[in-house]
Amino acid sequence: MSQVSETVVIIGGAIIGSFAAYFLRQEGFKGQIKIIEKDSTYQFSSTALSAASVRTQFGCPFNIGMSLFGVHVFKNVQQYFGDDADIGFDERGYLMLGSHDAAQSQRENAMMQREQGASIEILTPQDIRARYPWLNVDDIGIATYGSANEGWFDAWALLQLVRKQARKLGAEYINGEVTGIETSADAVVGVRLADGSRVACDWCVNAAGPAGGQVAGLAGVQIPVEPRKRTVFHFTSPVASEGFPMLFDNSGLWVRPEGDGFIAGIAPDEIDDAHPNDDFEPAHGLLEGKLWELLAHRIPAMEQLRLRRAWAGHYEMNLLDHNGIVGAHDTLKNFVLATGFSGHGVMHSPATGRGVAELITHGKFTSLDLSPLGFQRIRNNQPIVESVVY
Ligand SMILES: Cc1cc2nc3c(=O)[nH]c(=O)nc-3n(C[C@H](O)[C@H](O)[C@H](O)COP(=O)(O)OP(=O)(O)OC[C@H]3O[C@@H](n4cnc5c(N)ncnc54)[C@H](O)[C@@H]3O)c2cc1C
Structure with a gap:
């Protein structure tokens, strides 16, 4: 199937989901992007309620790389989102x-x-x-x-910029709550919304933040992410x-x-x-x-x-090791996880969104190698513990 006829469904339209949509287009994905968000006010999203700070002082090298890319975006929002863009980066x-x-x-x-x-x-x-x-x-x-x-910066302003740009690039935000995920033997084939409608997909991204564990459960996938x-x-x-x-x-x-x-x-x-x-x-x-x-x-x-x-x-706490889970599930190979950041997801949202987009568009990470954050460590119960957490 060519990418033009493919559909990516992203569950959760806050900072991680929106950056994934934005970078899908930057990476050249030509198909449809449908972001399903249950609360367009975002009042309870972690993104809106966060302290919106970014640090490079981590114990895991990949987290430092993710922060450095995040800071690059935060310092250069005008380059990414236009001349008027301002997130008050301090x-x-x-x-x-x-x-x-x-x-x-x-x-x-x-x-x-x-x-x-x-x-x-x-x-x-x-x-x-x-x-x-x-x-x-x-x-x-x-x-x-x-x-x-x-x-630190204004995470709300950042979210608005990324959403606006993702929309401009053709991503569609759909108001609705995903209440079911339909699977075949090795893939997610569609999602069901609370209003009874169905959205078919070729890729499904779990960017549901603190609800990431619950949403994974809809596909029969267990991940140790809890609010x-x-x-x-x-x-x-x-x-x-x-x-x-x-x-x-x-x-x-x-x-x-x-x-x-x-x-x-x-x-x-x-x-x-x-x-x-x-x-x-x-x-x-x-x-x-x-x-x-x-x-x-x-x-x-x-x-x-x-x-x-x-x-x-709510933090989206990864109880295994306090690190994000970024990558495809091993059985449901088109089910991409992007959750579990345990309190550092805003700063890592650009790197995560880009990584998700690379996986879907190119089949592998082409910039930062995020494979240590993949699902396999969850499957094998092999934590890569981030020691610098608050
Ligand atoms: C108090 C606090 C302070 C923080 N401070 C920082 C900080 O300084 N720096 C930092 O980097 N991070 C910080 N974080 C963490 C950061 O906020 C999160 O890691 C980040 O916002 C995660 O983004 P997200 O888009 O994955 O999740 P969210 O922003 O929570 O978005 C998930 C979205 O998914 C939607 N959703 C959920 N379930 C469904 C469903 N079934 N159907 C449709 N939509 C659904 C929700 O409505 C929500 O809008 C903090 C968090 C908190 C709570």
Whole structure:
């Protein structure tokens, strides 16, 4: 079958699904692209609720490559999406603090990150104190800082740009919820929507974010991807946000400037981190019970924070190894997975979308080799653990 008569159905039309559609055309795919999205407001999508930050400090080399391509796109949105494109990219590094015990491994990790093309500074406690006098570094043995190609941006603006461009290139967004996936012995042949309609396909991409595991289940495919609720707190404090990095503390908290204030978050204790179903209520108790004290320890002036608001979104957590799953299923060979990014899917959306497009158009990855992220490791229960996760 020639590609002109082929149809790709993408389940989920947020940042991963939209980048897949966009790059399908960039890679020369000539057939139909149908993106099925159940909520065109995107109000509960991870993309809209994320902290929209990008880092190159990862433990797995392929994640660094994915980030570097993402940053390239974020810094050059006008080249990709037109002269008016603007996502407010603020290039500022992540400052990752490590304990004395972790200093050696964090230093080695930084060397590996540099080899992969990341610009990482290694700071001693004295360096940190001199540069960030508001930080308490009494229990800190090392920090690493991304001096280029890290920062944050407006993920909503990015989503609108990619959607608009994908549409312009002929991709069709269909309002509807996929409730069934029809398969033959070795392929997905169509999807069923909640309104009873059917869309036939030659390729089916699972870009359903936190619902990625559930959607895979519709095709009889088991992947260890489940939603996990994460709350973001927005507050003001006496600390100046100018020059403030994206701070990743060794306690697990993160905090960065947002407008004239800050946003911060921390994962709940494992026992409280169950499948949230449709629960998007912010976990207010986390601030009082955990985050505030840790913040005040690290940045004493933040003891006087004033909460403005809080929101919660869902991570698409890959319970096997906290890495994305990108690639075709081994039996249903036209069922392409693009989910499980466990909190780093916005920054990796350009690389993922491009990888999915390459697989469908050329039958293999032709730029970044994303094969380590493929389904086989799930089948074989062989995790490739990403150690730098928050
Ligand atoms: C609080 C928080 C902070 C985060 N911070 C960052 C960060 O700083 N940097 C970063 O890179 N990542 C971050 N992430 C993770 C990031 O948001 C996700 O990895 C990314 O948005 C995943 O994109 P997606 O398109 O796969 O999923 P989503 O944005 O969730 O989109 C999936 C879409 O699929 C649709 N859908 C689901 N099921 C169906 C169905 N059956 N039929 C039709 N449509 C369906 C949904 O409506 C949704 O629009 C954060 C996430 C959260 C929650």
